[in-house]
Amino acid sequence: MTMAALNGSLPLLSVADLSVRYGGRGTSPVHAVNGVTFTISKGETLGLIGESGSGKSTVARAVVGLQPATAGSIRLKGVEVWNQDAASQRAARSSVQIVFQNANEALDPRASIAVSVSEPLARRLLRRSSQAAEPARRALELVGLQPSLHERLPRELSGGQRQRASIARALVTSPELIICDEIVSALDVSVQAEIINLLIDLKQAQGISYLFISHDLGVVSNIADRIAVMYLGRLAEIGRSETVISRPAHPYTRALLASQPQAISRRHRTGEKPAVLSGAIPSPASPPSGCYFRTRCPMAVELCAEQPPEFREIHPGHWAACHFAEAVLS
Ligand SMILES: Nc1ncnc2c1ncn2[C@@H]1O[C@H](COP(=O)(O)OP(=O)(O)OP(=O)(O)O)[C@@H](O)[C@H]1O
Ligand code: SF4
Numbered sequence: 001m002t003m004a005a006l007n008g009s010l011p012l013l014s015v016a017d018l019s020v021r022y023g024g025r026g027t028s029p030v031h032a033v034n035g036v037t038f039t040i041s042k043g044e045t046l047g048l049i050g051e052s053g054s055g056k057s058t059v060a061r062a063v064v065g066l067q068p069a070t071a072g073s074i075r076l077k078g079v080e081v082w083n084q085d086a087a088s089q090r091a092a093r094s095s096v097q098i099v100f101q102n103a104n105e106a107l108d109p110r111a112s113i114a115v116s117v118s119e120p121l122a123r124r125l126l127r128r129s130s131q132a133a134e135p136a137r138r139a140l141e142l143v144g145l146q147p148s149l150h151e152r153l154p155r156e157l158s159g160g161q162r163q164r165a166s167i168a169r170a171l172v173t174s175p176e177l178i179i180c181d182e183i184v185s186a187l188d189v190s191v192q193a194e195i196i197n198l199l200i201d202l203k204q205a206q207g208i209s210y211l212f213i214s215h216d217l218g219v220v221s222n223i224a225d226r227i228a229v230m231y232l233g234r235l236a237e238i239g240r241s242e243t244v245i246s247r248p249a250h251p252y253t254r255a256l257l258a259s260q261p262q263a264i265s266r267r268h269r270t271g272e273k274p275a276v277l278s279g280a281i282p283s284p285a286s287p288p289s290g291c292y293f294r295t296r297c298p299m300a301v302e303l304c305a306e307q308p309p310e311f312r313e314i315h316p317g318h319w320a321a322c323h324f325a326e327a328v329l330s
C-alpha cells in the first residue's frame, strides 16, 4: 500500500489518459474521448460540462464499465477496475452507479418502482434476492417517495418522482460514487432545484461522491465543488467551481460562460463581454490539427494550428489546455 493510501489521500476515482474510440471497421473511427485525466475525492462533486457531442456521456459510460476504454486507466481507490476478474468487477458495479436523463432507461415500465429499485441489489444477492425489498423501501424513502407510491408503475408518477425513483435504484447498492448524466435536463426548473437539493442532502448524509454531467453551467455551479470542461473529447479546463466560473483560463470556458450569463452570479460578473461561441463543433472523426478549439477560438494564432497545447497546471489545482491560458486569466 502506498503512503497516499495509508494517509487516506487516495482519490475515490482516478481516471488517467482515458481514450474511447467508436467504430473503425469500414468507417472512420470516432475519437469520442481523448486522453482525459481527472480525479474525484470521497464526498466530492465534480461537474462535467461541454456542448453536445463533446464526449461527456462516453466518459460516464466508460467509468461505469458500459463502454470499454480504448486506452488509459480507471481506478477506484487505487485499484484498476475494468481489467479485473468478475468478482472485482461486480464489487465495482455496486460502488459506482449511473443515473440517466431518461428515468425510463432504469425503470421497467411493467414493474412497480419498488421492484425496479430492488433489482440491482436482488441481482447481487442472487438466491437471497427477497432480502432486497427492505433496502429498496429504505432507498425510496430516502429520496422522498412515500410508501403509498412504492407499488405504482413508472407511468403513474410525475417526471420528478420518476427521477427520484431512478436515484433510489442507484442508491440501493450503497454506492460510493453516483454518475448523474443530464439527470435534471428534462425537468421543470422548480423540480430541478428539488432534485439538486436531494443530491446535496444525500451527499451530506451518506458521503456520496458525484460526477455530475450537464451542458447547463448554472445547474452545475449549484452543486459542483470542481468543474471540468470538455471540448471535442478532451479536457479544456478543470478547477474549483468558483475559480472556473470567475476566472476561466480557457477561451472555450469563457465562451460557454458568455453564452450562459445566468450561470455567473452577480458577484462574479466583470462587465466585460467575451465573444459568444459561434460555429459548429467539428467532427471527432476529423478533428482540427493542433488545438482542437482553434477553428472557433477568437484568440487562435498560427502556433495553435501547429502545436497541440499541453494540459497544464496554471495555478495550484487549476489546469487548462491553452498556449495562452495566462493571458486569458489576466
Ligand atoms: N455508440 C456510438 N457509436 C458511434 N459514435 C458514438 C456513439 N456514441 C457516441 N458517439 C459519438 O461520440 C461523440 C461523443 O458523444 P457523447 O454522447 O459522449 O457526447 P455528450 O457530450 O454526452 O453529448 P450530449 O450533450 O449530446 O449528451 C459524438 O460525436 C457522438 O456522435
Ligand atoms: S491554444 Fe490557441 S486556439 Fe487553443 S484555446 Fe488557446 S488560443 Fe485558442
Ligand SMILES: [Mg+2]
Pocket: 056, 057, 058, 181, 182
Ligand atoms: Mg450525453
